[in-house]
Amino acid sequence: MSKIVQIAELSVYGEDDEVLLEDLSFTVDRGEVAQITGLSETQYETLFDVLTGDISPDAGQVVLADRNIVRLSRKKRKKMLREEVSFLPRNFVLPAKKTVLEALKFKLDLTGKPPEIQERLEETLRLTGLAEKRDLVPVDEPETLRVQTGLAISIVNNPNLLVCHKPFTGLNSNEAESIFEILKDINEQKDLSILLLAEEVAGDQAGVEVIESNLDSRVIG
Amino acid sequence: MRTMNKSFYFIKEFAGLMDRKKWAKAIGALLTVFGFIVLVYVLLLPKDQPLQVSTGLEKFPDNHKTLAQVRPGLSTTDIDSLYLSLRRLESVDNLILVLSEEVKQGILNVPPEVSKDSDFFLIKTSDRDQLLEELKTQPNITMVTRLSGMTQRSSKEPLSLWLKIVILVIGVIIAGTGFYLLRSVSQDLLRNWRGELQIIKYSGLSKLSVKVPLVLLSTAIGLFGAVLSILLLFGLSTWANSGIWIAEKLPGLLNNTSLLIITIWSLLLGTVLGFLGSLSSLRVVDETWKLENNQNNT
Numbered sequence: 044m045s046k047i048v049q050i051a052e053l054s055v056y057g058e059d060d061e062v063l064l065e066d067l068s069f070t071v072d073r074g075e076v077a078q079i080t081g082l083s084e085t086q087y088e089t090l091f092d093v094l095t096g097d098i099s100p101d102a103g104q105v106v107l108a109d110r111n112i113v114r115l116s117r118k119k120r121k122k123m124l125r126e127e128v129s130f131l132p133r134n135f136v137l138p139a140k141k142t143v144l145e146a147l148k149f150k151l152d153l154t155g156k157p158p159e160i161q162e163r164l165e166e167t168l169r170l171t172g173l174a175e176k177r178d179l180v181p182v183d184e185p186e187t188l189r190v191q192t193g194l195a196i197s198i199v200n201n202p203n204l205l206v207c208h209k210p211f212t213g214l215n216s217n218e219a220e221s222i223f224e225i226l227k228d229i230n231e232q233k234d235l236s237i238l239l240l241a242e243e244v245a246g247d248q249a250g251v252e253v254i255e256s257n258l259d260s261r262v263i264g
Numbered sequence: 265m266r267t268m269n270k271s272f273y274f275i276k277e278f279a280g281l282m283d284r285k286k287w288a289k290a291i292g293a294l295l296t297v298f299g300f301i302v303l304v305y306v307l308l309l310p311k312d313q314p315l316q317v318s319t320g321l322e323k324f325p326d327n328h329k330t331l332a333q334v335r336p337g338l339s340t341t342d343i344d345s346l347y348l349s350l351r352r353l354e355s356v357d358n359l360i361l362v363l364s365e366e367v368k369q370g371i372l373n374v375p376p377e378v379s380k381d382s383d384f385f386l387i388k389t390s391d392r393d394q395l396l397e398e399l400k401t402q403p404n405i406t407m408v409t410r411l412s413g414m415t416q417r418s419s420k421e422p423l424s425l426w427l428k429i430v431i432l433v434i435g436v437i438i439a440g441t442g443f444y445l446l447r448s449v450s451q452d453l454l455r456n457w458r459g460e461l462q463i464i465k466y467s468g469l470s471k472l473s474v475k476v477p478l479v480l481l482s483t484a485i486g487l488f489g490a491v492l493s494i495l496l497l498f499g500l501s502t503w504a505n506s507g508i509w510i511a512e513k514l515p516g517l518l519n520n521t522s523l524l525i526i527t528i529w530s531l532l533l534g535t536v537l538g539f540l541g542s543l544s545s546l547r548v549v550d551e552t553w554k555l556e557n558n559q560n561n562t
Contacts, residue, residue, distance in 0.1 A: 095466070117470070120468065124468030125467060125468045129466070132462070132466070136458045136459045136461075136462045137459045138460050138463070139459055140280075140281070140456070141460075146459070149460060149463060152273065153464060153467040153469060154467050154468075196463060200467075
């Protein structure tokens, strides 16, 4: 099976050569839900920032959807973000005044409207359990709905890979489980590869590739 | 083109976020630009330009204060006869014929109560009462009026150095306030737009795509401020003979060419002010963009 994420000997050093990540290696198959565990808070943050391109690694290879993002030009990175890889950051900030539907339309306005926009919106709302809540303003709603909306915004442009940074933060175990089930449904129905950067385990882990990090004790965190 | 489309799309988004407080700040910024440009007028415009008779008539003698309107439609011969007839009047020391074309060109700015489609005589007299009586005998003179103030305005005293410094300081304070208000509006907009900003960021768009509409907005505010100041200037020029105190105090701008040049410079100044104000707003984008990273990392 082809790989959608290939991290090889990734090292990132902070100020004063502080070790943030060193020789981290793992892969994720296409169409798989994978969760990487065993990292500290700082290491998850650093890994997320490397994947989004916010920070450049000091060494190693980072390949997402067949693109080496370390050497990716700005233009190609933009295209990758628009079409292939979506990121759901921790504590995703939602638009203050937009309803769920308006927020999804806003995302599509930025990434490009597909010809079948209505079907795409309906499918996204259905998959994320928001079909009946499309007219709610999510910032005024409970945390679960906010995470669902964040998920919907992340997948509405039909990416091939979704990277979630601590998606269960602020949720109780039942809420986390329901979000986890939504993620697995999305994976099954859209064949979307999902990489979870999270220590917490939520719900039934069947079908989820749990990757233990290979980092050694010199790593801070 | 794509960037511009996005910019207009984002400007529409910003418009949807404007509430009373943000409008107040935006209007405040606009008024500060307006105020700044008016101060520049006060500082830099020439003070010794004739208010009512432009440089085109400066070669004529002073004290031609009485304006007599000639009946429209008279032939050249009739006007020549009228000239000779007026010349013979005891109270007339001298007179100058001003054609309606010259009035339209702005060489002579007549008071608003008389028609610009007529020819006029500018008359110098030492006995105005007698002149008025004698003009009653001239059927081809339809209206007589007196030019307010001096026919040729005497040179005003230049502003003192201290006054110039005070005006300059006030100008700097006003410009600073304008920059602050522009930055504050941008800050408020971006604060309400944090969610959208995060979507933009993770959709692969650059900071530039957010900066461009902010620059356009600030520049537009500067431009509108300049337009307001130009309207004031045109208004004062139009009402220069109406006796409005401030119109007489501000420098005269009766010549169309001067107005055109000042208009262009004012628009440029407003645009530059708005643009410079937007530079401080752009830092807000950088800060907010960076803040997104930091908040994700905490």
